[in-house]
Amino acid sequence: MNRHFFQLLTLFILLVFFQKFVIDKLSLGTYISLEVYLMFILLLPFKYSTIKSMLWAFALGLTIDLCSFGVLGLHTIPLVGLAYLRPQLLKMVSATNNIESIQAPSIKTLDFRPLLTYITLSAFGFLTILFCLDNFSFHNLSQLFLRILLSTIVTTLFIVVIQYAFIGLRQNKKA
Amino acid sequence: MNHLFSYLSGIRVLVVFIVLEIIAIVLFAGNSYYQQSTILKNIHVVWGTVVRPVHSLTQYFSLGAVNRQLAEENNRLRNELEYLRGSVDTTIATVVYDKEHRPVYSYIPAEIIDNSVNKQQNYILLNAGSEQGVKPEMGVITEQGVVGIVTDVSQHYAFVKSILNTEWKFNVRLNSVGDFGPMQWDGINYTKSILSDIPQHSNVVKGDTVVTSGYSRIFPQGIPIGVVDTAVVKRGNFYEIKVNLFIDMRKIQYVSIVNSIYRNELDSLKILER
Numbered sequence: 216m217n218r219h220f221f222q223l224l225t226l227f228i229l230l231v232f233f234q235k236f237v238i239d240k241l242s243l244g245t246y247i248s249l250e251v252y253l254m255f256i257l258l259l260p261f262k263y264s265t266i267k268s269m270l271w272a273f274a275l276g277l278t279i280d281l282c283s284f285g286v287l288g289l290h291t292i293p294l295v296g297l298a299y300l301r302p303q304l305l306k307m308v309s310a311t312n313n314i315e316s317i318q319a320p321s322i323k324t325l326d327f328r329p330l331l332t333y334i335t336l337s338a339f340g341f342l343t344i345l346f347c348l349d350n351f352s353f354h355n356l357s358q359l360f361l362r363i364l365l366s367t368i369v370t371t372l373f374i375v376v377i378q379y380a381f382i383g384l385r386q387n388k389k390a
Numbered sequence: 391m392n393h394l395f396s397y398l399s400g401i402r403v404l405v406v407f408i409v410l411e412i413i414a415i416v417l418f419a420g421n422s423y424y425q426q427s428t429i430l431k432n433i434h435v436v437w438g439t440v441v442r443p444v445h446s447l448t449q450y451f452s453l454g455a456v457n458r459q460l461a462e463e464n465n466r467l468r469n470e471l472e473y474l475r476g477s478v479d480t481t482i483a484t485v486v487y488d489k490e491h492r493p494v495y496s497y498i499p500a501e502i503i504d505n506s507v508n509k510q511q512n513y514i515l516l517n518a519g520s521e522q523g524v525k526p527e528m529g530v531i532t533e534q535g536v537v538g539i540v541t542d543v544s545q546h547y548a549f550v551k552s553i554l555n556t557e558w559k560f561n562v563r564l565n566s567v568g569d570f571g572p573m574q575w576d577g578i579n580y581t582k583s584i585l586s587d588i589p590q591h592s593n594v595v596k597g598d599t600v601v602t603s604g605y606s607r608i609f610p611q612g613i614p615i616g617v618v619d620t621a622v623v624k625r626g627n628f629y630e631i632k633v634n635l636f637i638d639m640r641k642i643q644y645v646s647i648v649n650s651i652y653r654n655e656l657d658s659l660k661i662l663e664r
Binding site for chain 1: 417577
């Protein structure tokens with residue numbers, strides 16, 4: 216149990232509370248859902264062990280499932296899948312290999328376009344599985360597609376904006 | 391040797407992945423709603439205690455709207471009282487009282503402490519439970535119409551399947567024509583719901599009020615739910631009617647749980663019928 220673990224745990228709790236008490240109260244309509252906690256898995260360090268990140272994803276998914284009561288496993292299935300595929304996604308977008316193990320994917324360590332690709336692909340994959348499980352049928356296909364599309368755009372934008380707001384700010388302070 | 395190590399660690403990742411996904415899928419699909427809800431029941435108690443302080447804080451922001459709502463309700467009740475005073479003995483006997491003038495329904499007040507509208511299967515958490523006399527399968531209503539049906543009860547909390555849940559239907563009636571059919575949310579818009587199985591020959595008009603039928607005894611009959619928006623013929627000779635709901639599920643806070651006093655008796659009769 217080191218410092219990094221507690222940092223992650225704090226972020227974990229903050230994100231769950233933020234999702235539940237701020238985002239979910241916004242009522243963005245049936246088509247848009249903003250899944251902020253996705254950030255937790257996406258922004259784990261580059262070389263973070265896949266097994267550990269899958270365990271985090273499992274815990275996160277289950278917590279969200281329990282908080283948004285209803286179906287257990289709904290958020291867990293796509294989150295664990297995302298954590299499993301994350302190294303491949305990162306390998307795809309970051310061409311160079313000279314990245315330090317403690318660094319996390321952010322606007323500091325990745326260019327804008329690879330970062331955007333990484334977040335968009337992850338959000339799209341995650342939300343597709345999430346909404347398919349939520350629907351659990353193939354009628355209303357157009358509605359399903361619209362939900363996936365709009366939610367992917369909103370979630371991606373939000374995560375990117377957060378990146379600029381926090382990391383951009385910190386860099387300004389240092390300068 | 392290095393190759394072997396990397397191969398083995400790759401396998402280990404895959405195994406952990408498969409194990410975690412299997413657990414998640416078993417949780418997701420392996421059990422019926424009923425079984426899952428008994429697990430969830432205990433968690434609701436914990437979650438309820440977490441949500442409560444936050445809720446009591448955010449409650450202040452909506453006090454204005456609640457006051458207005460209460461004033462409107464007072465006004466309406468006063469009007470109704472006046473009306474009933476004039477027509478006692480004749481009209482009310484069939485609606486609220488039985489032959490010996492005992493009430494058929496009683497109401498348990500409750501407050502919503504958690505609510506969702508942006509999923510396909512939406513649920514609500516109420517702060518009344520078995521201690522207040524709440525039981526599963528009781529209806530939940532407000533001034534503006536039907537809210538949902540209780541599916542699970544712990545000592546101090548009740549878990550309600552919302553009207554915005556694509557897996558729940560209940561019986562409603564078109565007020566002016568009298569035809570009835572099931573109403574079920576289509577998962578698209580939280581202000582609209584779908585009424586189906588109304589025969590094509592019935593005279594459906596835009597703006598007609600949709601009310602509860604009262605057949606199931608979950609809700610008293612005649613509670614207004616919404617008005618007819620559009621009606622199209624689908625699947626042969628039945629109308630599919632889009633209904634504008636009176637209720638705004640994002641804003642409700644206080645609800646009444648319907649306790650049907652003769653429910654058990656009626657249910658046992660239905661069993662005999664079969």
